[in-house]
């Protein structure tokens with residue numbers, strides 16, 4: 292079975308110009324998102340998840356941020372090439388939801404006005420039709436009494452409800468791809484589970500593709516069918532969620548899995564964590580970027596590991612685990 296590729300990122304490198312010089316934050320990253328799938332993008336803080344998302348959205352801060360290499364295409368259309376009219380592509384076909392809905396919403400404007408503004412950008416039709424669609428969208432994302440809620444301001448809603456409003460705004464353009472960047476991190480566990488359920492419903496109902504970004508592999512297990520694990524701007528491992536949890540090949544992935552709190556398990560203080568810290572971008576060691584924290588590292592790890600591909604899996608490690 293061949294799947295239809297919606298988004299293709301190939302060999303993408305991104306640099307930032309900073310006071311400390313030019314920092315490479317994403318290094319030759321490649322992955323694909325198939326039509327209708329939820330892909331998890333996971334890795335510790337600073338590994339380049341948001342910068343990758345912003346690049347797909349065309350929101351990389353300029354002129355400090357720069358794509359120095361590689362391609363990002365949506366159904367074959369180049370998203371990095373300055374020549375394409377990207378306003379319409381990104382406005383209509385890709386939408387994004389951020390971690391903190393309070394900062395993304397305008398605090399002094401009613402929910403309804405903000406949603407209708409997004410709808411009017413994409414739909415022709417009368418104000419009445421826009422209003423009807425706003426009510427429909429709010430209902431679709433699980434907001435009770437949507438016609439009442441439209442009249443409220445962001446601060447009158449709970450965190451979970453605000454995130455639902457953000458998802459409604461993202462859906463206004465009927466996107467094919469939704470990028471959700473830590474959309475549930477600021478929410479408590481019960482509300483987080485409800486938002487994950489909502490995203491799964493939207494995927495099923497609209498055939499929506501989703502890139503779900505998180506530092507939490509536990510959340511990935513709930514929602515994504517495939518996972519890309521990033522470490523310090525590079526790909527560490529890619530696999531179906533099932534394969535990744537059953538048999539992680541990269542020691543970093545194994546460390547992430549071992550540090551997921553389990554329901555019945557020991558207090559959080561006893562959970563293993565991955566020792567050491569990510570090297571700073573300014574003095575990233577040559578070779579494997581994980582080697583200073585890796586229990587399996589040897590002399591060969593000063594050489595950059597090639598990416599090994601086995602079927603639909605990929606990993607970048609000289610000492611892969613579970614290969615028997």
Ligand SMILES: Nc1ncnc2c1ncn2[C@@H]1O[C@H](COP(=O)(O)OP(=O)(O)OP(=O)(O)O)[C@@H](O)[C@H]1O
Pocket residue numbers: 307308309316334335336337338339340341342343352355356506572
């Ligand atoms: N505007 C910027 N200027 C300079 N460096 C930046 C800028 N934005 C991000 N970076 C750097 O790029 C790297 C990747 O950042 P990014 O925000 O993508 O990480 P992340 O994986 O999303 O982390 P988190 O889980 O904390 O959200 C970090 O080292 C960050 O400091």
Ligand SMILES: [Mg+2]
Pocket residue numbers: 340341342472
């Ligand atoms: Mg981020």
